[in-house]
Amino acid sequence: MDHVDEWSALADAWARWWAPAAAPAQRAILDAARVGSGTRVLDVGCGTGELVAMAVERGAVAAGCDAAEGMIDVARRRSPDADLRVAHAERLPWPDDSFDLVALVNALAFTDVAQTLVECRRVGAAVAVATWAEDDLNELTVLERVVAGEDHEPSDETREEGHLGTLLAEHGFTVETEQLAPAPMVLADADELVAAIMFGESDELRAELRPDVLAAARPFRRPDGSYLLHNAFRWALARR
Template identity: 45%
Template structure:
């Protein structure tokens, strides 16, 4: 899915093409659920914060929406503009959106809000640019037991000498209640919650390694690739590809109708 990179260390521009190739359409089922839950259609003014390589923008535009996007990575913005020609896509962090007050109907954060430097500031900006009664959609990973890729990440952590404690509390961003809480604290009313299956299917183990180790240099891939290969083996399909069960949670909340 999409990210909110630090413009001072723009790792994401360097990996934008690989991101689009390996992960770009991965969360399309959740994106479609988001568009349905927000009623996005002809004339809807939608702003995707942390738009990455523009897959949500393209889907929303195909539904007739007037789309805008913000991402802190210039490389991601370039690809988003190519994916959604005519979209208003700008280089900007989530905490400082260059759009006027009350100028959009729907704001979306897809796997981005947890990665912002200041989620309270990012939500405040989202509320500012939304019209009264507008909708904010937040989509992110669900609990780790719904995510087969957690097995691979646990293997990498163990290889680094930092084994994952099975009793360790869940990341609060992966649970409904904490995310609902930050939305409520921002003055929003949650109206819709949905868990969507977004399986990651890749053609071979080399693609698994490239995807999991996205951004690693050649030495890092050579060192850590065997760990990924071994951990991915239980998820190999009969056709030689790999399929990982993953779920995303979508929450849609409304701003006050002033």
């Protein structure tokens, strides 16, 4: 099973545990771009279609693409009237000037960045990019370190303040704004916490690491047994 097939197989779990985490950044982008009735929006690397659904709710003409067919299947169930296609970010299957806004949320880093931004510039008047902020602003990092162990890779400069704006400017865009979006994550109980943090891992590894994950998560446990993790996204909006 290749990487794309793996994402397809995990689409339903992704939609439940991780896709909602980006909602604050997605809403901030749509607000900043003044997305409303008739706005043409494309979400590149749309995953299970949360931003597309938000845009549709605002009356936008929404489209999305993802390389994983399973992700697109879930997105189509969510937004059956949207233009959703299996496609790669470096080869967008839409004509020039098709969109008012092209968004990439947690997607750009998985592509050929230069070619993807060329394509976004070709099809859209504006582009918005979002990614997780640096480790120090994400309490999830504490738990990710437990799961990854020695394989954990700390965040780098691509997740720090100023990077997204600089990147867009280097590729010929005029940056309008770059901001931080708080993205708290609430998990109802220990089972949900372990399921989310160990998304995609085997049942055996999940059982093995559960005690360590819960021990690390103790500072985030609330009196009712739920867990609150304070996290953040960085995002930028620019025009060509």
